[in-house]
Amino acid sequence: MNTLSKNARIAGFFYLLVILIAPLRLVYIPSKLFVSGDAAATIHAIASNELLFRLGIAGDLVTGAVSLVLTFTLYRLFRDVHKNTALLMLMLGFMDTPLYFFNTLNDMATLILVQGPDFLAAFDQAQRAGLATLFLRVHSMMTFASEIFWGLWLFPLAALVYRSGFLPRFLAVWLTINGFAYLALSYAGLLQPEYNDLVAGLAFPCQLGEVAFAFWILVLGAKQRQAAALRSPVAA
Template sequence: MSDPRKLARLAGLLYLAVAGFGGFAELYARGTVHVPGDAAATAANIAAHETLFRLGLAADIVMATSFLLLGLTLYRLLHSAHRRAATALLVLVAAGATAILANLAFHAGALLVATGPAYANSGDTLVLLLLDLHRDGYVLGGILFGLWLLPMGYVAWRSPLFPTALGVLLVVAVVTWLADPVLAFALPDLPGLVRDLVSVPTTVGELSLLLYLLIVGVRRVGVQPLDQVRVDSTSR
């Protein structure tokens, strides 16, 4: 596929899959069963909602796969505009997808301990510990989820394919993505409202990118098949 607009819309669909499957896994599947500070309730919830918890694990696997495919699609779309930035984006997305899958070991471990007969005597505390470790790993993974937006924002800022304002929004989103894990671990007693407010630019930036890819694709000005586009030597 060499049509930039079709590639952009494919990237938008993959981005939507990342948001949809990831949101289901984190906010619903794990959010339904995880009771912070209450090991017995958490373990009981996993046992009672085993199918939902398994679906959450599967959704995160699909999300990580979609994220990697998103990186490959954006690399194809952006490498003619700035090859180094496109390569950096792909590397960071691959690292992020790897981190997501590795962190799922804690989700799978909590499932095994809560529902597996071989682990019947392991105790509820271990279940809660594993889910807490997954939560912390999820927050730390925000570093890679934020950093891939930096080369994306840079290309959006420099390339005529996207509006400059979108590039600015993405760079701001990078800052807030990186700020969140710092606040979470350096100031654990910080009110949740503060972290919610910090995440607003992240949501605005990523939602803007998602909608732009889905609705507009890329700008019509200067759009031509990618196999006919020559890469500027300054971007190599």
């Protein structure tokens, strides 16, 4: 296995980890614990499944940490293709980690309110449920805001894939579409929430671009011969 292909597979491994872990808090836990329009039922579900909710917090922290490593491994893979574009990808991709870490604070606050420790005795059950729901809503809004960076970093990544010569260009096109899908989801979630479900349904197949890219570089790696052939014109 050549060095380029090895670096591609390492990046693919970390990308797949993010893809597998991130949906725990983004998709699975809301589907299992959150009851739309019923704060009391949601709080009861979290209290009854505290371990699952804690796993969601841990999942977000792990996702943020792995995402940081992923961004670095992709920078190492593509820095010889075009350094400035690779640096732009690195900077935009780095934003994923602090946003994930910051957003776990909302879930930690929710968990404290659900547990109802003695220092919250001044708040009755309905007030605690309302405050917990507030933090869950802030978490959701923060996720919509984070999708701006989830989308933006895919554009320089797509440009690097397109120019690289060691990966197929259809992946670059799909990653670009994936980036616009995230921006559309962010726009709908923040500004037009009534269209959020519609946009999410339309965006789902577009978001498989990251999955295709991760599996490609993990399983097939990169072709050293084509990269060597195209590197000198790019550098020139």
